[in-house]
Amino acid sequence: MNDQRRKIGAVTPAERDEIKALYERKNALGELFRALVGMAAEETAASPLYERLVADMAATAGKFQAWWDEKSRTYGWENISGHSWEIDFATGDIYLRRQ
Amino acid sequence: MLTHLLVLLDTAAPSFCYYPSGRGPGQTMSPAVLATAVAFARRRSLALVLLYGETPLPAACRDIIAAAGPAAIVPAALAGRHPDAVPVLVAGQDDPGAIPGVRPQLIVRLPRERLADLAAVVGVALERTTRLNLYPLDIDRYTDGDLALYRRQLGLVAGLLAARYRQGALTELSILSDRLLLSRMNNCDAGTVHLTVAPDGRLHLCPGFLHAGAVGSLTGGIAVANARLLALENAPVCARCDAWHCKRCIYLNRKTTLEWNTPSRQQCLLAHHERETTRLLRQRLADLPAFARQAPIPALDYLDPFSQISDGGLGHE
Amino acid sequence: MDNLDRLARPEPSWEEDRAKNITFIVTEDCQLRCKYCYLVGKNPGRRMDLAVARQAVDYILRERALFAEPSVVWEFIGGEPLLEIDLIDRISDYIKLRLYETGHPWFDSYRFSLSTNGLMYGDPRVQRYIAKNRTHLSIGITIDGIREKHDLMRVFPDGRGSYDAVAAQLPLWLRQFPGAATKVTIAHDDLPYIKDSVLHLWGLGVQTVNINVVFENIWQPGDDALLEDQLLSLADAIVDRGLYRQYRCSLFDDTIGRPLDPAGDNQNWCGSGKMLAIGAQGEFYPCVRFAPHSMSRQAPRSVGNCRDGLDTNRLRPFLALTRLAQSPPQCVACQIASGCAWCQGLNYECSDTATIYQRATYICPMHKARVRANRYYWDRLRRKLGAGTC
DSSP, rough: OOOOOOEEOOOOHHHHHHHHHHHHHHHHHHHHHHHHSSOOHHHHHSSSSHHHHHHHHHHHHHHHHHHHHHOOOOTTOOOOTEEEEEEEEEOOOEEEOOO | OOOOEEEEETOOOOOSSSOHHHHOOOOOOOOOHHHHHHHHHTTOOEEEEEEEHHHHOOHHHHHHHHHHEEEEEEEEGGGGTTTTTTTEEEEEESSSGGSSSOOOOEEEEEOGGGGGGGHHHHHHHSSBBBBEEEEEEGGGGOOHHHHHHHHHHHHHHHHHHHHHHHTTTOEEETTTTTHOOOSSSOOOOOOTEEEOOOOOOOSSSSSSGGTTTHHHHHTEEEEEEEEGSSSGGOTTGGGOOEEEEEEEEOHHHHHHHHSSSSSOOOHHHHHHHHHHHHHHHHTTTTHHHHHSSSSSOOOOSSOOGGGOOOSSSSSSO | OHHHHHSSOOOOOOOHHHHHEEEOOOOOOSSSTTTTTTTTTTTTSOOOHHHHHHHHHHHHOOOOTOOOOEEEEEEEEEGGGGHHHHHHHHHHHHHHHHHHHTTTTGGSSSEEEEEHHHHHHOHHHHHHHHHHGGEEEEEEEEEOSSSSHHHHHOOOOOOOOOOHHHHHHHHHHHHSSTOOEEEEESSTTGGGGGHHHHHHHHHHHHHEEEEEEOSSTOOOOOOHHHHHHHHHHHHHHHHTTTTTTTTTEEEETTOOOOOOOTTTTBOOOTTTTTSEETTTTEEEESGGGGSSSGGGSSSSOOEETTTTOOHHHHHHHHHHOOHHOOOOOOTTOOOOOOOOOOOHHHHHOSSSSSSSSSOOOHHHHHHHEEEEHEEEEEHHHHHHHHHOOO
16 A cells, blocks of 8 residues: 555456457547547548547446446445546556545 | 488479479589599498489489489389389379389379369379379468368369278378378478489589578588578477478568568468368278278368467468 | 566566567668678669568468467568568558458457668658557667767768768657667777767667677677676666666676576577568568578578468478577587577578578677676676665
8 A cells, every 4th residue: 555545356257358458449439539639531531430439438438437336335445535446457456546 | 300312403304292393404524523532422421312313414424313213203204214212293294104013112293274174183003003292282372162172182082991901901101191190290301301403513501502592512511501490390390290201392482471480371371271181081991900000090170280379460370 | 676577587578478570571671881781782773662561461371370479560572671661651552451351360460560770750641650550560770889889880871970860850759658768889990989889878868778789700709708807897877877777788687698408498499480471572481581681601591482382381480490409519508598699580591501500600709798797787787776765
């Protein structure tokens, strides 16, 4: 434990893998979106990519939040205003971090 | 241990295995170099094998050869003049029917474009010899379709052999019957068991390496750098393989993988199609006492032994 | 002793053993002429064209059976890769776009990585690229230690040292990549500066210092003793000041210096062939060390190109490599063999028959010195931690 964060629980490896995959996808979609904004129109015009991407981002963000909601209910994780949960992907440990 | 010296009398001598034949007009060996080669072999107790081209040799060379009495490999066109030599034929170019008599040994090289004729070529050639060494050529260009065709043709050849064996014939075919008789690797072993001397007196791993640097000379002696890489134990794919009849051709290895000790996928697949066909042939003939005595060949669930040693994965077998 | 176990092993890299490493050689040019650099053919002429990079990406993404790893690290290398930051940016965008369009599994598990001399790190285009790819990017800046050492080796073509220019970029870099590591190279001339350099880099805030002694045939009698002396005094400083709690130096590794089992420990050290490097003209190489600008004695060794695809036959020797098949008898019999490294590219470069199966062993005395110093270090650390003072 340090001043910024303390451990409040842990998830199973399978649960860890679920949120890790969602986290990776959420980041990848976000950075693809940033790339598309800067790309020349002719490079992306051929595909209905924007619509698909935006829908994908919304769906992934929803699944991501749902995972935290469901796991926090299941495991009864502490929640304090001004703090957020975070996971260590190496161990599956859950921490409460001061923001 | 080195036991043979191959003497390339003519750089345009036809190839007797996988490497390409030299293009003419070739350089022929002088009587002086030939005499030195004979002496070199005698001092080291090496058996001589002469590789003839079609260019006539000077009388002095013929005298040296007559005195030494070596084995010889000759182009099909010279078979009549060299009744004790092993003739080399190229399927589609040379007519086995023109070879006089029945030879103890015959070499047939099969170009890729004649692959569909493999069984027919073997059928004709076996009428002229009791042992046929067969070399499919350009195997580095074999596609998966070619490999499948090769497998089908091997099946036909196995049928021919089975019929002969049931009639009591003692016919050997390198790509099928050799594996039956072996209990360990029996490869070409160029550079280890034999070296080749070129007309200029320089030594090479085999005739296929004629233009790829020498490994010594008749006057300077033998100097094979990295000779350890010719040994089976330093060939990670081959060391775990039991296609014991495979030539493990270092010329093809070098050409396709850039290493002496690593075979191409095609070389491995061909050898394993041969091994598998031999396995089935032995099963088919198990009721014959001569075959029942041979150790069964185990079934394998792979064709390319490379797949058993690498976790790198090359996406196919 | 959990803490010691953690200290004794190198940190695993991202998705280690699961990620394919694909390297774009975007340029063969560099602003520096580092004296130990193996890239002997630096030139401003050969730079990658975007069309070539796209063709390579398309081929790789199409051939899923050949590139079946669950994750990928797309790496950009030079020369100095940031000289081509605009190209890198466009290649990265194209990769992201194509991964998504094709529904490729790597979209959910990729990273971009580059290693730079740091000179252009503050360039606005570089900073824009970092911001755009923040969660998928790792950047290493090479700083070689104290000014004397860095400026001895990492010089501009006119001979000036590059320390000041690089050190000026470190605060920004460490803010953006707090856990980043630097890569230090040791050759003959800079042996006396190892201890001070490691301590200096830690003092600058670089928590992990990865050090390699060069594999080339440059070592002189007495160099091994010099290396050992430097490591012994570094070991004392680390243990006495408790620096092991926060910092890491790759020269200290408790897994090195043990005998290796001929059957169980027969794997190759080097990852060449498992990774793929793409040259400026779209040629594929087993790693950058086999590309034309790395070669002085042998021909470059390509394993295909982005037009015709991978030549899988040429890859087979790399994937079949074992420790025993390439090692001379003294290495096979060595009782402190673990951790003794080799570079397949240098082995090839120095070989007698243009083979990757002939191990160069110039590093042998330096490995032995490192093993002796490690024994001293871990013994001291064990005694200290065993006394419960961690």
